[in-house]
Amino acid sequence: MTTTPRPPRLLLLSAVVLAVLGIALLRMPHGQEPSAPEPSSTATADPSSVASAPLDDKVTVETAPPTAPAASTPSVLESALPPHGEGVAGDRAVQRSLEEAWPADLPAEDEHQLLTAGRALLRADATGIGRAKWPGVFRSREQAIAPAFATARFRIQAAIARRDGSPDKAVVHLVWAGTDRGGTFTDLRITDLFFTRTLKKGEPTWTPQPRI
Template structure:
């Protein structure tokens, strides 16, 4: 007797439901009874399943950060189930850092990575809060004009950061996830900013990472 094989759509739906159930159980407080399992899909199920395996957290842009902040995490790809919920605080920041490092393995020498992270963090703080803009005159040419910062210093926090190569050994990107309160009083975390750098070499042979100028 020949058994009719299950359709690929049915198998995919089953796998997605099992994965979602597993994530929900892992995130459930100890001692809480799990909800009843969803019924298995049947051959008559018509729900479409997206082939994308992961989605990225959105990040809003306000004020001076509009040119540097993307609307969503583009690279690396971090599964949403691995990210903490909004407003999780410092404990959630550690989970974001681990997720970034797992999704985008290190590919720079340790010294270069430290230099890039230090510069990237300083640039983001200067861009968002206005603090330290004079150090980067080519990036912030209007730093002497008293431009009002877009975000409050007291509510600004870098949640996670990694530095990785960007297509060649002499190009790199610092990928930052951060939280802040804008001038309108809205606090949002999981904001995303990428700062791109180019490695330059002086006549004496010393190398340094220079942030790319924005148009």
């Protein structure tokens, strides 16, 4: 079996290609890599570009003072309240602050009854309206005393009802605003009204405790 000889042109082309590659390799300095960055590029970098690198942000975060935990800040509730004179727009923030400070611990029915009674009692005390409905709280002479606050400028800003040491005792926390007889308006007033659970016609009900 005989081998067919390669055409002379193919052999010549192969020789030329090998010769060109050999010359290129001989002209390249020993160990040089064209794609590698120059060693001096890092040393000659602009110092301002280094100062503005993201490293500064990392240092700032690490050296920033830690945030104080909520438990160590006694004024959290006060800071959450709206400023004086905020008006009706700030009442929702007051209500939310009360609910966050004292989580609910009463059945919904009891809480509703206490809030209804507490609001009515506070309104009667401040404006004089409905004092006769609370003979156990207001004596006859107190019912005749002129109200200290104008009815038109009286507003309950927020209210919650919570237990007061036992299941049969409760307190209604109220925050309110009003204008007194001298024309002075004051908001964020705080009043606590205390109630005890009693039986009335066989049904449990919440009765306000007499004022001392």
